[in-house]
Amino acid sequence: MRKCSPTVRVKSRAGCSERMARGAVPIREKEFLQAVRELAELQGWLCYHTWNSLHSPAGFPDLVLVRPPRVLFVELKVGKREPTPAQREWLNLLARCAGVEAYLWKPEDWDEIAKILKPEPKGGGVHTPTTR
Numbered sequence: 001m002r003k004c005s006p007t008v009r010v011k012s013r014a015g016c017s018e019r020m021a022r023g024a025v026p027i028r029e030k031e032f033l034q035a036v037r038e039l040a041e042l043q044g045w046l047c048y049h050t051w052n053s054l055h056s057p058a059g060f061p062d063l064v065l066v067r068p069p070r071v072l073f074v075e076l077k078v079g080k081r082e083p084t085p086a087q088r089e090w091l092n093l094l095a096r097c098a099g100v101e102a103y104l105w106k107p108e109d110w111d112e113i114a115k116i117l118k119p120e121p122k123g124g125g126v127h128t129p130t131t132r
Helices: 017-022 029-042 085-095 107-117
Strands: 046-048 063-067 070-076 100-105
Touching: 029 046, 029 063, 029 070, 029 107, 070 085, 085 100, 100 107
Parallel strands: 070 100
Antiparallel strands: 046 063, 063 070
């Protein structure tokens, strides 16, 4: 499991990115979730969030974000709330899987979240020389 630490400001339509960056006004987890989803979608990520987890396994992360070749599992917390033991177990096991990134994000991590979700620079990958 990776924790974030703050670097890039992004304005969200949810209106809470500025409050998160300042850390002055507490936000609800629902607002934080909406801001993260909007940012991820703007950066080309496909987002999944379980709407009603009543019959789902306890502790499954709040968000699954996919933008090949990356897959992120993200647990969101606000204020002084900490992950439950079941949430920690999911994040720790997922983090041990090849090709999977698992995160615990809080509003004060907003700059680092934006950095993580930022698209890869164009022209990356394997480069093969052209023969004439």
